[in-house]
Every structure is written in structure tokens, then in C-alpha cells.
Amino acid sequence: MATVRWESASKWFGRTAALRDFSLAVEDGEFLVLVGPSGSGKTTALRLLAGLDSISAGHVWIGDRIVDRLAPQERKIAMVFQDYALYPQMSVSQNMGFGLRMANVPRQDIERQVAATAHTLGIGELLERKPRELSGGQRQRVALARALVRQPQVFLMDEPLSNLDAQLRAQTRGEIKRLQKDVRITTVYVTHDQVEAMTMGDRVAVMRDGVLQQVGPPGTVYDQPANVFVASFIGSPAMSLNALAAERRGGSLTLRRDTFSLELSSFSRDVPSTVTLGVRPEQARLWDGAANLVGPFGGTVESIEELGRESFVSVVTPEGLRFVLLVDGSFSVAIDQRLSFGLRSGQLHLFDGETGHALVRI
């Protein structure tokens, strides 16, 4: 078991920077999720840690050693690949035992460890099968077992669930998380699925274009996104983001676009003249006159996403602002219907209209 640290790590492929000045420390036993859209450098960060790609600048630490120049096998890591990369001609037990065999572990010890790990993961009956005789879910489990049996210091996983169907994915998510808590091996987990990130990670690192945007516990990243990108990437449906002009007058702040205006009294901070207002669906509600709502605002229904217990209703105001409202599943609504809604004061996000950086909660 060990800590892991990227220190100003960069990686160029020719002239494209896949990873730029990436600094992040993972604690011993922590489950860290790297999340971001396609091409954001998640896999690159993982491969630098694994030693599968050479680092262009900066350092990678495992424990108290710089491992930049160590071969993968010297780093005491194990990796679960997206396509599992099981050795096709070997049985499950041979697959699991291969790493130990390469390390010259005695035969009986290999057998014992393989059997024990197989038992933990409930694949004891599959040991003599070949990978092609396994279902997708079973292969995934074998890949996990193969990584686990070597008792690595660090566990690396690159989208290990993306080849499973939705139900199996949800189930395996929980199992991996539980397993990791049991063995307490430091884990770096890559996914582009923000639900996976939020449900599995002790901390979540959000990436974009090779640059780390924000890192923190899932709740923090959700409640206090560092910028517009994180705000829009984390959460489903996404946070509603609208550009507005900001005017400070005396002790109050007015956000305005055409006839839409939202006034906040007793606001004393400096803000730039254009801002982006971010509103999560659960902070935008039908107008009921409650004291914690600002409004009412009027809008017409653009689209409806019904999930049974609740529905997400997307409305557009006459000024062209868009909000997604969380409403009760029993509330019936039709497209083009006019609605009045309010926004939860104290729960709204303000971002700098130019840089996208988070300013303040209002």
C-alpha cells in the first residue's frame, strides 16, 4: 500500500499535450476517480503512473520513490484494462497466476493465492475455463481477480465497467467499491461516467483538455464546482447556465438580461460586469410563494424528462434563458405550457462570465 503523486506531470504526443502540468496526490488506501470527457487525458495520467508511457516533464511518485524511469513491473502496480486484456489461450487460473509465475513464486503458493482470491470474488468455479468461455461480466471479474491476486501497492482501472450493461454496471460499481474498502489498496479509477465518479470516489478529480479542473469529495465537487466546466460536467441533468449582466448599486446586485432581472439585496462583493448564473435542477422549482424562492419568473416548457418519481422540466423564458426544473412525478405538464417558477436563494452559483471561475454562492 502506498501513496501516489503526480508532480507537475506533462505528456506530449508530438505537438499535442495530452496532460499539462498535472499535480495531484492520492492518499494511502484512497479511492480516487479521474473523470472527464473523451480526450481529457485521464488514460494518459493513468498510463504515466503505470509506466506504460514515458513522462515528458515532471515526476510520478509511488510511496516515497520517484518512479519516472522504473519499468511497469517494478512499480508494484496492477491494472484492469478496459478490454480486460485476458490472455486468451490461458485458463482463468493461469491468467491469475501469470504475474506470480513471472515473479518466480513457488507453484503451491501461486495455487493457494489464486484459490483464495478466486474465492473472494466468487469465481472459484470458473478457474479452469478459457476467457472465451466466459460472459462479459465474468471476464470483468477475472480481470479484477488477476489484478488483485498480486497484492499490488496501487490498483489502476481504466473504464473497467464500460463494456457491461447498465444493470451489471450498477451492481459491479458497488462491489468494486466494497472490495476496495476491504483490501484498502490505493486505487486510481478512470471513467468518463460522472455517475460512476460520484458514487465510487472518495475524491473525484475532474479533467479537461489535459488540465486538472478540480479535485475534491463528490459532494464538494457537486456543491461547489470550481468553474463552469465542472458545474456543467458533474450532475445529471446538467446545471442550467445562463449569461447575465451584473450591476451593483449601493448594497445590492442586479442580474439582468433584457426584461429578466434577479435582484439580490445586501450583496457587498465585487463582481465582473458579465457573469454566468448556474442553477441546479433541484434549486429551480415551481412557484409556490415559499420564502426561500426568488421569483416568480415565467417561461414555456421546452422538453420534459419523466423518471416516474420525479420529472425534469426544461423551460425557456421570453428572454431566452433556460432552466431545468425538478418537479414531482405526479405533476402533469405539457410542452409549450406556461409555468411560473422560482430559484432557491442561497443555493445559486455565480461564475465569472469571462474566465468561468466560480465567484460566490448567492
Next chain:
Amino acid sequence: MRLRFEQGVTYTVLLLFCAVAVAPLLGILVVALGGGAHFDNFVGAWNAGDLGTGLRNSVVITTTVVVASAVLSVLSGYALGTMRFRGDTLIFAVFLIGVVMPFEAPIVPLYYDLRAFGLTDSYWGVILPDTALSVAFGTFWMRAFFLSTPVSLIEAARIDGASSRATLQHILLPLARPHLLTLMVLVFMWTWNDFLLSLVMLSNPSIQTLPLKLAVFQGRYVTDVSSLASGAVIVMLPVVLVYIILQRHFMRGALSGALKL
């Protein structure tokens, strides 16, 4: 109805091609047997043509070429298919020249070169050029296979602590078996059937290969068509046997480029 018809057409065409391919072979067989089903012709040809010596020489040369080119092709194909190093494209281009160049072109200068080294009229005079030629194609062939294997397989092996030799030995070679067998059959056929190179390099009858021995029937015994045919059958036999024994693997290897594992 339609399907029936299409199937009929398919079979007709296939049978036609089959007939065209098999007819000369059948003709040779018929001539060799000389009308009756007795094997005196073969015994006669065997003794008259000194085919026993030819067989020994062919076996020695072909075995060496097949084994050497298989080993070398696997190694060079592995390097060119899975590793990046300075000059790799250039080296591969050189191998490609060996594939596309007509073999007849350099054969005369080759003769003088090998004579200068004293290698003509020895097994090496045929083994070395044949191996070189086979390795050019073999590298091309094996590289294509190694390129088609998932990179993650090699990376998983590296993380599992396998050296590049162990990765080849334990992970990739077992997967490459059908491909490699196909290569070995092809090289076997080319080397076994080679005539021109042996003709140029080997003038001493004691080290001449089977196809060269056959030529003897054409010179001194012009009229002896049935001995020639019997000899031809003897020369063909090992190729047919090897093909029949390995055909299952052979087909799989030939297809493995098209079908995923």
C-alpha cells in the same frame, strides 16, 4: 428456389476450377502408374534418378530453411510489430524489398558472391539465399500478425512482470501458432519446390535436391515420360502430405487476418 439455383451455380464454378487445378496432377499420376496399378515405375525412377540422395539433400536443406526462417521471422516480426525504435520503418522497407523483388534478378551476382566465399556446391549455397528470401516474407507476415494483437495484451504482460522474451514466449507465440504454421508450410513448399537456385548453386550430383534429380530424366532419358511422372509424384508427395496434415491450421492461419480471434 432462388437459393437452390445460386448454390448450383456456385458448385458448378467451384467444380470447374477444381477440375482445372487437379487435371494435370491426375494426368501425371496416370502416366506414372503406366496404366496398371503397379509400383515398378516408382522403384525404377527411384533407382535410375538417384532420388534417395535427392530426398536426403532436399530434407536437409528444407528443414534447415524452414526452422531458421521461422525463428528469424518471429523475432524480426515481433520487433517490427510491437516495438518502436530508431530506423524501424527503414528496416521494414528493406525487408519489403526482399518481398517484392523478383528472385531471378540477383541470382547471377549472387552466384559469383557465394562462389567467392566458397559456398557454392554446398548446402549453404542454397540454405542462405532461401532463408533470406523466406525471412523477408516471413517478417512481413509475422509483423502483420503482431500488429493485429491487442496492445493491451502486451501491456498487461509487462505489468505482470514479463520480459519482452517472456511476453513473446508465453503470451504471443501460443496465439501466433496458426499464423506461424501457415508460414512454415509456405516456406516448406517454396524451398522444396525450388529449382532455379539449386540448379545454379549445386552442380555436384551428391548434393543435388529432388527437383534437380528430376531434370535428369529429361536429359539422358528423354523418352522416359513415365519415369519422369513417377519421379514427379515422389517429389510432390511430401508437399501434399504436409498440406493434408496441417490444413486445419493452415486455413485458420490464412483466415486469421480477416477474422478477429
